[in-house]
Amino acid sequence: MQSTISATKRPERSINNAFASQYAKSMFLSIVGLAILVFIGTRMFTHIDLNLYGYMVGTITFIGGFFYRFIAWGERPPTKIIIKKGLKLLFRKSTAKTAVNHLAIYDFIKKRGFYRWLQHVLIGWGCVLACLVTFPLVFSWMYFTMADNGYYTVVLMGMDLINIKADGIIAWFSYNALNISAIMVITGVSMALYRRMKNMQARAEQKFVYDFLPLYLLLFISVTGLLLTVQNVFLHGWMQPQMSLIHQFSVIVTLIYLPFGKLAHIPFRPMSVFARNYREHYGDEHMKECKVCGEKFVSVEQSNDVINVLDVNEMNFNMEKDGFNLAELCLPCRRKYRIARFSGSPTHQVKVKEANQNARG
Amino acid sequence: MVKKRLYLELENCIGCRSCLAACTQCGGHEQRNRNYVYDVNPLVNRQTMPLMCLHCVNPACARSCPAQAIQIHETGAVLSALVEKCIGCQNCTIACPYGIPKFDTEQNLMYKCDLCIDRTKDGIPPMCASVCPSNTLQWLTDEEIEAKQKQFNLDNGKWVTSMPYLEGETNVRVNLPGILQGVTKLF
Numbered sequence: 098m099q100s101t102i103s104a105t106k107r108p109e110r111s112i113n114n115a116f117a118s119q120y121a122k123s124m125f126l127s128i129v130g131l132a133i134l135v136f137i138g139t140r141m142f143t144h145i146d147l148n149l150y151g152y153m154v155g156t157i158t159f160i161g162g163f164f165y166r167f168i169a170w171g172e173r174p175p176t177k178i179i180i181k182k183g184l185k186l187l188f189r190k191s192t193a194k195t196a197v198n199h200l201a202i203y204d205f206i207k208k209r210g211f212y213r214w215l216q217h218v219l220i221g222w223g224c225v226l227a228c229l230v231t232f233p234l235v236f237s238w239m240y241f242t243m244a245d246n247g248y249y250t251v252v253l254m255g256m257d258l259i260n261i262k263a264d265g266i267i268a269w270f271s272y273n274a275l276n277i278s279a280i281m282v283i284t285g286v287s288m289a290l291y292r293r294m295k296n297m298q299a300r301a302e303q304k305f306v307y308d309f310l311p312l313y314l315l316l317f318i319s320v321t322g323l324l325l326t327v328q329n330v331f332l333h334g335w336m337q338p339q340m341s342l343i344h345q346f347s348v349i350v351t352l353i354y355l356p357f358g359k360l361a362h363i364p365f366r367p368m369s370v371f372a373r374n375y376r377e378h379y380g381d382e383h384m385k386e387c388k389v390c391g392e393k394f395v396s397v398e399q400s401n402d403v404i405n406v407l408d409v410n411e412m413n414f415n416m417e418k419d420g421f422n423l424a425e426l427c428l429p430c431r432r433k434y435r436i437a438r439f440s441g442s443p444t445h446q447v448k449v450k451e452a453n454q455n456a457r458g
Numbered sequence: 459m460v461k462k463r464l465y466l467e468l469e470n471c472i473g474c475r476s477c478l479a480a481c482t483q484c485g486g487h488e489q490r491n492r493n494y495v496y497d498v499n500p501l502v503n504r505q506t507m508p509l510m511c512l513h514c515v516n517p518a519c520a521r522s523c524p525a526q527a528i529q530i531h532e533t534g535a536v537l538s539a540l541v542e543k544c545i546g547c548q549n550c551t552i553a554c555p556y557g558i559p560k561f562d563t564e565q566n567l568m569y570k571c572d573l574c575i576d577r578t579k580d581g582i583p584p585m586c587a588s589v590c591p592s593n594t595l596q597w598l599t600d601e602e603i604e605a606k607q608k609q610f611n612l613d614n615g616k617w618v619t620s621m622p623y624l625e626g627e628t629n630v631r632v633n634l635p636g637i638l639q640g641v642t643k644l645f
């Protein structure tokens with residue numbers, strides 16, 4: 098905070114003023130970063146694979162779109178709070194465990210249903226695998242050279258990483274990594290599409306551009322990618338350059354779409370780790386007691402943060418007569434208080450636990 | 459299609475909890491109800507009242523959500539959290555002035571009344587209003603609500619719909635004509 102305040106006081110000296118906005122600055126920095134990485138990885142641009150040029154353009158467009166979305170989003174008051182406090186709490190002990198849970202094995206999705214979980218693992222990890230192989234190749238951070246002895250050398254960031262036998266098992270997995278990932282994604286996407294076709298529920302929330310387009314895009318990428326292999330292995334490379342272009346096109350379109358549609362949850366999802374840390378940390382620190390029943394129901398920090406966020410949005414739920422803010426009541430008391438306001442009898446003051454509210458008992 | 463609203467005549471409630479059961483059966487609700495029925499004065503009498511999301515015009519839940527997971531449908535309905543966006547911070551549960559959003563800790567996901575959006579977007583009443591046997595929950599046009607206002611406005615002029623009795627303008631209309639007018643209804 099301090100630095101931004103002093104920067105506005107002495108505008109002529111601050112680097113921040115070189116850019117029209119925070120957005121332009123972040124954008125500039127990431128492109129410079131990318132360029133430096135490409136420069137190092139390619140041993141000063143000597144190993145650029147021009148076949149993969151389209152991907153590079155796609156990635157840069159993606160970064161632009163991503164920053165545009167991210168900054169518009171990060172400006173919202175509640176988001177700002179979670180980002181700021183989440184970064185501060187990033188080095189909690191539990192962060193690693195929460196991150197693995199939320200971002201790698203998706204335990205919470207398993208609780209939403211095994212089918213959904215399996216579908217998500219297949220699509221998610223299929224894409225991650227594909228990106229891990231593709232992007233280092235695209236930016237020439239990684240490439241292969243072959244000596245006469247039948248061994249490949251994997252070169253990572255300009256350094257020789259390992260020598261592998263051209264017909265060995267590691268080599269087989271390296272050649273086929275993209276095929277494996279394509280099959281994973283195709284299976285996952287088919288499961289997702291099947292669920293949407295069969296399950297007639299929640300149709301209103303399914304918009305073509307939001308729900309189906311990303312699935313079709315992933316399918317398009319995977320199928321064209323697999324076809325490249327088929328042409329290579331069975332058709333002696335027939336029509337391969339054309340297919341390669343189509344495949345590149347599919348990837349570029351997806352990259353451009355990514356920050357705006359459903360797939361945008363991928364870059365934004367790490368926030369759930371922030372949110373968990375925020376709840377745990379401030380919960381351990383000081384819990385808020387309900388102003389009516391005394392039950393500890395949320396951290397003092399979060400209760401105050403929510404009140405402030407609503408304040409910024411010109412909403413104020415201070416009940417002057419009763420001497421509390423609604424965000425200071427636990428949920429059952431808040432609901433009973435509303436009934437009290439409707440009926441005129443002080444429901445929230447009656448010391449009786451709320452009746453069962455779950456229709457399934 | 460004429461726009462209809464959910465209209466609550468709270469005092470009609472007989473406490474049958476059909477609305478809770480019906481809510482579990484709506485497509486996309488995954489067998490969990492998102493509404494409530496409360497005893498008004500449990501040690502004294504049997505009066506009950508339902509409580510559900512009032513679908514605020516400026517919803518506190520959505521304003522407080524850092525992930526923009528709570529979307530507002532073009533009909534004005536404030537939807538349940540988008541499963542892929544909700545990051546599980548529970549801000550919405552603290553922000554809502556009526557304590558409506560529910561949170562599933564296992565699934566790390568908030569869920570709330572979506573006014574049965576698959577139904578109401580096509581003008582079909584939400585599940586709760588479809589089953590309510592006592593006309594507590596009704597699905598009415600603005601004209602019909604106005605007619606009710608005239609009907610109940612006879613003596614002391616008291617009429618509760620949203621403002622100024624609620625915290626903000628809502629898409630759902632609330633009323634309890636009998637209690638405010640001191641009239642006992644025969645149910």
Ligand code: SF4
Nearest residue numbers: 511512514517519554
């Ligand atoms: S009543 Fe609560 S949950 Fe419903 S729209 Fe308003 S703030 Fe959101």
Ligand code: SF4
Nearest residue numbers: 523544545547548550
């Ligand atoms: S719990 Fe989910 S829906 Fe509620 S405010 Fe947090 S992210 Fe938004």
